[in-house]
Amino acid sequence: MVFTLAIVGRPNVGKSTLFNRLVGKKLALVDDTPGVTRDRRGGEGRIADLEFLLIDTAGLEEGDVGSLSERMKAQTAQALKEADIALMLYDARAGVTPMDEHFAAWLRRTETPVILAANKCEGKIASVGFYEAYALGLGEPVALSAEHGDGLADLYQVLVETL
Numbered sequence: 808m809v810f811t812l813a814i815v816g817r818p819n820v821g822k823s824t825l826f827n828r829l830v831g832k833k834l835a836l837v838d839d840t841p842g843v844t845r846d847r848r849g850g851e852g853r854i855a856d857l858e859f860l861l862i863d864t865a866g867l868e869e870g871d872v873g874s875l876s877e878r879m880k881a882q883t884a885q886a887l888k889e890a891d892i893a894l895m896l897y898d899a900r901a902g903v904t905p906m907d908e909h910f911a912a913w914l915r916r917t918e919t920p921v922i923l924a925a926n927k928c929e930g931k932i933a934s935v936g937f938y939e940a941y942a943l944g945l946g947e948p949v950a951l952s953a954e955h956g957d958g959l960a961d962l963y964q965v966l967v968e969t970l
């Protein structure tokens with residue numbers, strides 16, 4: 808079964824790094840519609856024999872801070888519409904931030920199944936931030952390191968269980 812996975816979360820948690828790792832190469836922007844979809848990227852991702860369409864959400868660096876959360880929501884909402892599963896990343900080194908909580912509260916109300924993943928989990932430094940994630944109310948996080956490629960077998964397992 809081919810399914811669509813959207814990587815969501817606040818800026819800087821490693822969404823694009825994970826996208827690049829799962830797609831295996833850097834892709835050009837595919838959707839240059841002005842507005843919320845401006846920097847959304849799509850690609851064909853794979854973990855072992857599991858193949859899926861992948862959406863990376865981005866493009867939140869521009870604009871004034873006041874509009875950030877609305878734009879983030881609009882962009883994420885669009886990705887969720889197209890996705891069978893959402894993968895919410897947070898930065899386990901930074902720990903859970905108010906913006907992560909805001910995101911999680913909103914994702915808990917969507918009908919799309921959400922998998923929570925703690926990124927930047929290489930090394931022991933991240934362990935405190937890993938356990939903080941239970942407060943997000945999205946279940947047990949999958950520990951990942953997008954940069955090092957750790958945790959992909961666990962992600963595979965959770966994806967198969969969620970489908």
Ligand code: GDP
Pocket residue numbers: 817818819820821822823824825865926927928929951952953954955
């Ligand atoms: P995005 O804004 O969520 O798309 O985040 P990026 O993929 O652009 O990554 C933001 C920063 O986090 C970059 O400096 C990455 O190199 C770094 N980063 C991404 N994944 C990891 C990881 O697994 N471990 C560590 N230590 N840094 C990471």
Ligand code: MG
Pocket residue numbers: 822823824864865866
């Ligand atoms: Mg990005």
